[in-house]
Amino acid sequence: MVSAPLGGSRICVRADDAGLEKAQKWAAFLQAPLNPENPENYFFHFCVEGDRVFVRDLEKRLLEIDFDKNHLDYERKGHRGKNELIAKALGVAKGARRILDLSVGMGIDSVFLTQLGFTVTGVERSPVLYALLSEAFARTKKDYLKSYQLHFGDALEFLKKNKGLLEIDSIYFDPMYPHKKKSALPKQEMVVFRDLVGHDEDASLVLQEALTWPVQRVVVKRPMQAEELLPGVRHSYEGKVVRYDTYVVG
Known part of the structure; x- marks a missing residue:
């Protein structure tokens, strides 16, 4: 990437x-x-x-990534559990519990998934973000994050090397996309984040590889107005700002 x-x-x-x-x-x-x-x-x-x-x-x-300070809304109060769109998209009603997150980023979605009861394995390609995440997971006092497994590496290479080696129910992918609105800069964390990681030019290749894994579903997070990353979306779970495109594999 x-x-x-x-x-x-x-x-x-x-x-x-x-x-x-x-x-x-x-x-x-x-x-x-x-x-x-x-x-x-x-x-x-x-x-x-x-x-x-x-x-x-x-x-x-x-x-800064600190799961306990919660300045990036890591501890979401009043969530709807299994009725959250991301949980529905990943197949919680079908028994999905073990999730592979291919683009951890600042860890916001990954941490939320653990809060919802999923067991999460995460992959992050940015060495700087991996370092920040590693420190945050090492420092946290939240018991539900202790089992999180974080890997450093390129998502496409990780998928190729680990197919059939991990017990995963569903795959989650939130690729970076070019920021088109130049008039309103996001808050400072997002500016630094974008400067560090750029955007995912091989996102479609990552998705193609993910769809070859023996999992129930592959879910791609997209902006509401963005086109599908690849054809074949079985169902989209739409929120106000983003949607979760679900590809059913098995």
Whole structure:
């Protein structure tokens, strides 16, 4: 999948004394310099301050993933359980419980699925988001997130390598798409998020591969006015802003 390049002057790691050991691990993983002399030369700063881990860009916009602080609505109150559209689309009424999320992103949908009682395995291709997610899962005090299995990798390659090796009931896919509204920028987290991950130019190939897996359903999250990612949608569960296109496999 296509993502913004992170080499060269794209990202550095910055740490205080308390976070130095953890920062060394992530600097090696991200192949980024640690505490460089001229941090202003790097567009993204991956910051480790004690137990807190976050990303800030040169325009001072912040991206932080913390499931317990809940600033991104990770703990949804008053949800409708099995009557949630995403649960219906994934086949909860048909016994689907084990979900493979091919594009974890900031983890908002993945965490919600665990809150609804699903067992979730997630894949994230952005090394920066994977690092932020890993730290968030390690820190969380929420018991229902302890069993979450997070993998780093490209979704298409993950599907090819792991077909038949995982016990999965349904697959969930929320591909990034080009942001066409230039007049109203989303909140700062989404701006940094889009800058980091770009958009998924091979989304249709990922979906094609997902449809070869021995699962009940593959569900693709789409904007309401967007066209189907591939023909063959069996049913769409429509909300006010997004819909869930369901492909029935088995």
